[in-house]
Amino acid sequence: MIVQLYRLWPDPKLLVRMWLLSAILAVLQGLLLGLLIPILRALLQPSPDFEAAAPWLIAGAAGLVVYVVLTVLATPIGFAASMKLAVQLRHHLMSHVTTLPLGWFTAARKGEFVRTVTNVTGVLSQLTVTVGAPAITGVLVPATIVGVTFMVDWRLALVLLVTIPVSLFALRRSRRTVDEVSADMEIAANEVAGRAIEFGQAQPVLRAAGHGTTGSVRMRDALADHRLRYRRGLKRMLFPDLSYSGVVMIGFIAAVVLGVQLLLAGTISMADTIALLVLAVRFLEPLGGMIDHASGLGAMDYLARRVEAVLHTPSLPHNPRPVRRLERTDIAFNDVTFSYSDKPVLTNVTFECPHGSTTALVGPSGSGKTTVTRLIARFFDADAGSVSVGGTDVRDIDHNVLMNDIAIVFQEVYLFDATIEENLRLARPDATEDELAEAARAARLDEVVARLPHGWKTRVGEAGAQLSGGERQRVSIARAFLKKARIVLIDEAASALDPENERAIGEAIAGLARDPERTVIVIAHRPSTLAAADRVVALDRGEVAEVGSPEALRKSGGIYARLYNQYERARSWHIKRA
Numbered sequence: 314m315i316v317q318l319y320r321l322w323p324d325p326k327l328l329v330r331m332w333l334l335s336a337i338l339a340v341l342q343g344l345l346l347g348l349l350i351p352i353l354r355a356l357l358q359p360s361p362d363f364e365a366a367a368p369w370l371i372a373g374a375a376g377l378v379v380y381v382v383l384t385v386l387a388t389p390i391g392f393a394a395s396m397k398l399a400v401q402l403r404h405h406l407m408s409h410v411t412t413l414p415l416g417w418f419t420a421a422r423k424g425e426f427v428r429t430v431t432n433v434t435g436v437l438s439q440l441t442v443t444v445g446a447p448a449i450t451g452v453l454v455p456a457t458i459v460g461v462t463f464m465v466d467w468r469l470a471l472v473l474l475v476t477i478p479v480s481l482f483a484l485r486r487s488r489r490t491v492d493e494v495s496a497d498m499e500i501a502a503n504e505v506a507g508r509a510i511e512f513g514q515a516q517p518v519l520r521a522a523g524h525g526t527t528g529s530v531r532m533r534d535a536l537a538d539h540r541l542r543y544r545r546g547l548k549r550m551l552f553p554d555l556s557y558s559g560v561v562m563i564g565f566i567a568a569v570v571l572g573v574q575l576l577l578a579g580t581i582s583m584a585d586t587i588a589l590l591v592l593a594v595r596f597l598e599p600l601g602g603m604i605d606h607a608s609g610l611g612a613m614d615y616l617a618r619r620v621e622a623v624l625h626t627p628s629l630p631h632n633p634r635p636v637r638r639l640e641r642t643d644i645a646f647n648d649v650t651f652s653y654s655d656k657p658v659l660t661n662v663t664f665e666c667p668h669g670s671t672t673a674l675v676g677p678s679g680s681g682k683t684t685v686t687r688l689i690a691r692f693f694d695a696d697a698g699s700v701s702v703g704g705t706d707v708r709d710i711d712h713n714v715l716m717n718d719i720a721i722v723f724q725e726v727y728l729f730d731a732t733i734e735e736n737l738r739l740a741r742p743d744a745t746e747d748e749l750a751e752a753a754r755a756a757r758l759d760e761v762v763a764r765l766p767h768g769w770k771t772r773v774g775e776a777g778a779q780l781s782g783g784e785r786q787r788v789s790i791a792r793a794f795l796k797k798a799r800i801v802l803i804d805e806a807a808s809a810l811d812p813e814n815e816r817a818i819g820e821a822i823a824g825l826a827r828d829p830e831r832t833v834i835v836i837a838h839r840p841s842t843l844a845a846a847d848r849v850v851a852l853d854r855g856e857v858a859e860v861g862s863p864e865a866l867r868k869s870g871g872i873y874a875r876l877y878n879q880y881e882r883a884r885s886w887h888i889k890r891a
């Protein structure tokens with residue numbers, strides 16, 4: 314468990330310091346108890362020898378002061394450490410997930426990840442201190458007492474020594490049972506929760522059927538099952554708990570019986586017997602108390618495994634000596650094949666987008682257009698073939714360099730619940746006011762800001778709900794301008810926007826494309842965007858069907874021409890309706 318936790322933290326110094334403090338306290342406690350031996354030997358005789366006891370008494374008093382001070386300090390130190398440990402672990406998790414392929418972020422994993430980052434890391438860090446410290450005490454105090462006992466009588470020490478591994482073995486068994494029972498109870502609890510939600514949602518139907526108050530059969534069954542598993546769990550836990558306590562108690566009784574025998578045989582003195590009895594009691598206490606921490610230790614193990622599951626997910630492979638500078642930003646797909654899990658999406662895709670050009674990606678829904686842009690931004694890696702930027706395989710480019718050069722304008726733009734300025738600054742936190750204004754002007758975002766009640770300081774609401782889809786896309790385009798990204802990947806809105814947004818976004822995209830140093834790939838749905846592109850790549854069922862200039866492809870009467878006419882018809886229909 315110690316090794317498991319040590320490996321979770323990227324910089325486990327704080328963790329080690331915490332454990333070291335607990336270990337020092339435990340050993341100190343054992344040694345202080347050990348001082349009883351010379352003290353009692355000096356004092357428990359017909360004429361007590363105070364002179365001989367004095368140095369031990371002084372050492373004991375000094376040790377006690379240190380012990381009390383450290384114990385008082387340990388609580389606030391432990392509290393602060395558990396907060397810091399949680400922050401460190403959260404950062405570690407966050408930085409790891411940024412290196413994972415986007416395919417990892419399924420809906421279920423996103424939920425689990427949120428719970429791991431918030432709740433799991435917090436509880437685990439807290440337990441590392443609140444259960445970790447007593448667990449260390451529970452082992453090290455008895456171990457130190459065994460060491461001290463060896464100095465008096467090796468036979469007694471041996472009895473105590475054997476008790477430690479046997480009891481820890483029993484504790485391990487008890488923990489395993491607790492884990493199994495907890496898992497069983499969690500299944501039952503989840504079932505009850507699920508049925509309760511269903512029961513709530515099904516109220517209208519149940520009432521209509523006259524079962525509104527009696528409840529559904531499924532709910533009753535779930536509750537009965539929960540009760541059954543709970544009772545069964547309690548029964549299962551009883552024996553391992555008793556066996557652990559039994560082992561500790563047998564060890565204690567054996568030590569007492571042996572101590573009395575040694576006293577009667579005259580092998581050890583009365584003073585030593587009394588001291589050893591006190592030591593045996595103190596040996597028993599922390600070791601016996603470990604059972605109270607069994608569930609805490611089990612929880613730590615379970616939570617640590619949940620954090621490990623995220624941290625052990627392999628990152629996208631990276632080149633140890635990546636390219637850190639891109640001279641050009643031409644993009645090339647060379648015989649690229651790609652599948653999402655087992656679903657083939659792109660097959661032998663080959664095309665080029667010259668530096669500074671604008672390429673329109675077209676194709677029926679599901680043909681793989683978005684996937685092409687994801688491979689450029691390295692959200693995923695190609696299964697075969699290569700995607701290169703500036704003549705270098707994206708796998709060999711430093712991830713930050715690649716991301717600094719790329720801006721992505723998604724169809725559905727996600728904004729943070731912050732001001733519009735903060736959302737824009739995400740692209741470049743140190744941008745000046747002038748740069749912000751210039752980017753906003755270029756993306757026609759300035760008109761939106763002028764209309765907002767608090768201008769730049771207007772909060773956009775959760776996920777940007779205060780803005781329309783077109784306005785959110787303008788924020789995203791402004792980010793691309795502000796970032797001065799040399800590669801811009803745009804997924805143009807497929808659904809019709811209002812005329813004002815449509816015109817503004819069209820002009821903004823044209824503005825992005827005008828820069829001769831910028832390479833733009835746009836998944837285009839508007840005829841004017843298609844017509845303005847330098848070249849078109851048409852995909853069909855994951856393969857490149859056509860490549861050429863917009864005029865040439867329109868004349869050839871293929872996929873592009875068909876889609877162009879379709880978009881034209883949809884647009885004129887929309888305009889007529891408007």
Ligand SMILES: Nc1ncnc2c1ncn2[C@@H]1O[C@H](COP(=O)(O)OP(=O)(O)OP(=O)(O)O)[C@@H](O)[C@H]1O
Nearest residue numbers: 416653656658676677678679680681682683684685
């Ligand atoms: N994360 C994913 N996991 C599994 N399959 C996916 C994933 N993303 C896309 N797909 C599937 O891959 C295929 C290509 O999707 P892609 O989004 O690249 O197509 P598209 O041409 O952009 O479609 P659209 O125009 O409808 O957005 C589709 O069948 C889609 O269902």
